[in-house]
Amino acid sequence: MTDTGKKSTMSNDALAQPIDALAEVHALTEAATTAGYAPSIHNTQPWRWRLTDRTLDLFTNRSRVLTVTDPDARLATLSCGVALHHARMSLAAQGWRVTTTLMPESADPDHLARIHVDGRAPVDLPATLHLRAIPLRHTDRRPVQGEPVGQQELRAITAAVEAEGTWLHTLRPEQVFELASAADHAQRTEADEPAWRDELAYWTGGTRPVGTGIPDAAIPTRATRTTVPGRDFGHHGDLRVSADHDKAAVFVMLYGRADEPTDWLRAGAALSAGWLTAIESGVSVLPHSAPVEVLATRQALRVMLASVGHPYLVLRLGTTDPADAGPPHAPRLPADQIIEQP
Ligand SMILES: Cc1cc2nc3c(=O)[nH]c(=O)nc-3n(C[C@H](O)[C@H](O)[C@H](O)COP(=O)(O)O)c2cc1C
Secondary structure (H helix, E strand, O other): OHHHHHHHHHHHHHHHHHHHHHHHHHHHHHHHHHHOOOOOHHHOOOEEEEEEOOEEEEEEOHHHOOOOOOOOOHHHHHHHHHHHHHHHHHHHHOOEEEEEEEOOOOOOOOEEEEEEEEEEOOOOHHHHHHHHHOOOOOOOOOOOOOOOOOHHHHHHHHHHHHOOOOEEEEOOHHHHHHHHHHHHHHHHHHHOOHHHHHHHHHHHOOOOOOOOOOOHHHOEOOOOEOOOOOOOOOOOOOEOOOOOEOOOOEEEEEEEOOOOHHHHHHHHHHHHHHHHHHHHOOEEEEEEOHHHHOHHHHHHHHHHOOOOOEEEEEEEEEEOOOOOOOOOOOOOOOHHHOEEOO
């Protein structure tokens, strides 16, 4: 009897091995595919995943980094951080326990992270909610209307950001005017540079590579009436906007202790956590990165933080009308173009 029992346990283990391995590959593929929904600067999707055994590695895809707008790849790295958090949420929602290592190879700065599957875990319910919000999330450049974001919602978004090791500062009214001036200065500085204009036109005009870039459907038909100027894409799109002023907008800044690639990755994870929490709370998010792209205005943002931290990204928050589906979603690259499998 004992022998039989032993045999049966051994054969179960032997059977469990290949099934688990297949399940892990499936879960990791699913995680990298889900990560493809992440927002990125100009929808460049500057990531590449490599799936081996029980491991998913995340790399910067240098061919999709904006060399003029983002020479240090800070916004590309931040975008990859969002993708990494999306992948983690997918795995947690599927009931997998993982270890995530940032910058696992000091010799390769493009190797941003490694997710290793450690085993099964109970399904993580908050991650399940986030997973549901991932395909619904999108960038809405229309003026914000209705009531300003409530304190409870702001607290939930702040807590989600801080849980990922980044801080969130809510701008005071006078700081919103300072931000407006910084955003305006940054965009003028960039627009004066032909190489910058060419890069913007490449990713947001008719030439954008298939599956990437910002379509006209997501770009307003005319300049919106906003205190803080939105991104000037150099042309008008097809997104209908009201003539209302976005007086109800609340502006927040993601910031942190240091200004290194690991911090930008964490900021991306915080952006993901904050944005998904915002959706769950009926709040829309519009990133404003122009003031971060230009050194002088990035320093001006730093002064707004009393120089206690480094600014990573500014976000406009507003309440959403649940009946309004918003602008169409920007395209994405197919999974087989972002995931390498052996
Ligand atoms: C790091 C980062 C910076 C961004 N900066 C801006 C910006 O300055 N202005 C803007 O209109 N959208 C900005 N976006 C939004 C992207 O354009 C948007 O995520 C992308 O086009 C994909 O569209 P989706 O968010 O609707 O999926 C930014 C997104 C990220 C992640």
